[in-house]
Amino acid sequence: MAGRAGIVAASMTKFEAAKPYQHLMDLVLEVTDKVVEAAGISLKDDVEAVISCSQDHWDGRTISSMPIPDIVCSHLKDESKVAGDGAYAALYGAMHILSGDNKLVLVVSHCAESHTDGTMIENWSIDHIFHRMLGLDYTIGGAMQARRYMDKYKVTPEQFAKIVVKNKGNARKNVYAQEAMELTVDQVLKSRMLADPITELQKKPVSDGACALIIASEEVAKKLTPNPVWITGAGNCYEFHNPGDRDLAECDALVKAAKKAYKMAGIGNPAKDIDLVELSENYAYQEMLWTEGLGLCGKGDGGKLIDSGKTQIKGELPVNPSGGLLSGIPVTVAGMTRVAEAVWQLQGKAGEHQVQGAKRAVVHGCDGLCGQMHCVLVLEKGGK
Amino acid sequence: MEAVKKEPVLFEGYVIMPYKYSVGSLASKFFIKIRDSKVLSGAKCPKCHMVNFPPRSVCPKCFSKVEELVELSGKGKLETFTIVHYESSVQAVKPPYAIGVIKLEGADTAITHFIGGVDYKDIKPGMKLEPVFKAKRNANILDIEYFQPA
Numbered sequence: 001m002a003g004r005a006g007i008v009a010a011s012m013t014k015f016e017a018a019k020p021y022q023h024l025m026d027l028v029l030e031v032t033d034k035v036v037e038a039a040g041i042s043l044k045d046d047v048e049a050v051i052s053c054s055q056d057h058w059d060g061r062t063i064s065s066m067p068i069p070d071i072v073c074s075h076l077k078d079e080s081k082v083a084g085d086g087a088y089a090a091l092y093g094a095m096h097i098l099s100g101d102n103k104l105v106l107v108v109s110h111c112a113e114s115h116t117d118g119t120m121i122e123n124w125s126i127d128h129i130f131h132r133m134l135g136l137d138y139t140i141g142g143a144m145q146a147r148r149y150m151d152k153y154k155v156t157p158e159q160f161a162k163i164v165v166k167n168k169g170n171a172r173k174n175v176y177a178q179e180a181m182e183l184t185v186d187q188v189l190k191s192r193m194l195a196d197p198i199t200e201l202q203k204k205p206v207s208d209g210a211c212a213l214i215i216a217s218e219e220v221a222k223k224l225t226p227n228p229v230w231i232t233g234a235g236n237c238y239e240f241h242n243p244g245d246r247d248l249a250e251c252d253a254l255v256k257a258a259k260k261a262y263k264m265a266g267i268g269n270p271a272k273d274i275d276l277v278e279l280s281e282n283y284a285y286q287e288m289l290w291t292e293g294l295g296l297c298g299k300g301d302g303g304k305l306i307d308s309g310k311t312q313i314k315g316e317l318p319v320n321p322s323g324g325l326l327s328g329i330p331v332t333v334a335g336m337t338r339v340a341e342a343v344w345q346l347q348g349k350a351g352e353h354q355v356q357g358a359k360r361a362v363v364h365g366c367d368g369l370c371g372q373m374h375c376v377l378v379l380e381k382g383g384k
Numbered sequence: 385m386e387a388v389k390k391e392p393v394l395f396e397g398y399v400i401m402p403y404k405y406s407v408g409s410l411a412s413k414f415f416i417k418i419r420d421s422k423v424l425s426g427a428k429c430p431k432c433h434m435v436n437f438p439p440r441s442v443c444p445k446c447f448s449k450v451e452e453l454v455e456l457s458g459k460g461k462l463e464t465f466t467i468v469h470y471e472s473s474v475q476a477v478k479p480p481y482a483i484g485v486i487k488l489e490g491a492d493t494a495i496t497h498f499i500g501g502v503d504y505k506d507i508k509p510g511m512k513l514e515p516v517f518k519a520k521r522n523a524n525i526l527d528i529e530y531f532q533p534a
Contacts (some may be wrong), residue, residue, distance in 0.1 A: 020392040060397060123474040129407050130438040130525050131496055134483065135475035143466035144485060151509050195466040244485050244494025245444065248464060
């Protein structure tokens, strides 16, 4: 491998329930302009490759990346697309650097969930022969997973609600967050029941926005900034698609992805060796289950972990100090915002939700029915 | 920006794409057995003997080619479930309705399907279920109307 891959700069839009005043490419332009300025580079001359991240169904067209070169100046350059979660696009960007192929890449994701009916897209992602006709979507799958998790490990809806109170509360300090709310457990549980045990406030709201990163080789990153953030570990893993192939109370794919990333980064005890976590919780129960999968607590102890207060912004191991996905971030963009948030935390630029002294962060991207695909990255500042 | 925020121009578009999906040879046999005989069957791996329901022609455990369907009693056990309260554009039935993951006797993997013929408050994980078939069947998964307590 060609040295280390360093993230030089990050940007995002403010996330909103709808941005009818912006074309999708306005979103891309906004974050590209911001990240190029933050990195102090020339888009035309310094960016060697562009990795965009978007999905055709959400954009209502095929080849959702087609208009991107016009915005990011990538005609006659190395240009490709990740049609999945944005954490994978960040990983792919790092691969461009670590392969030695490029010295500086732009990674950019966009999605406007308000443009269409997300339930239809989720349903279209489901096995069409045996399950799609049942009208399955991610909320129904999530509710069945949450129920299984409750049955096996005796976690409770009250504990799920605590995640919502924490994350939407954290969002009050995040200028980019869509839904900052001061809530009680009771309010979360009494919000409209969607699919038992998931109530409306336990589900990520519909959201529009974009995110971008500049990733560079070790040499270039050090020239551009005094505080590059290094990608020191990476792992991704894909779960069985059919919910009936798995025990839904477990997240074996995440366990494997995390172990691989931790081994690469030399993390022996994730609960102690990590300063903060930004993970992808499309539903409240997922933050509890993913903290188990990430090895931040034992199997079945996700409920005890939220009860302990350790994952609060002032706790020993803050989880989603930004407000997480529950505060409103679109799919596709989601995992990349986890990376961007951690970059700002490690650069000391997170603003009011800054975790003091953060040196090492773990970020997690996730997509699919019942958390099917997981990508874990370890980010660190400093080092050799 | 402020002017466009006051009056953004939007237009409506639709993507309507018709498909004729092939279910393949094994699933064709599977759906015809349901349509003609009201019998559920699983795909048995010749090498590791794993039985997949719903069937698939490549064993997910040992990747052997699977060509044999074995008949199942249809009786099974509920692994998990939810009661759906919200409406969406893709649902096959009107909410509220119950849906769950059901593992049949003799099968190693489970299917998701509707649960009916029972008061929702009486649905419990682990309960024994059996299929109820529609009177008019079209060789698809909705030929099973729902699973009810056995």
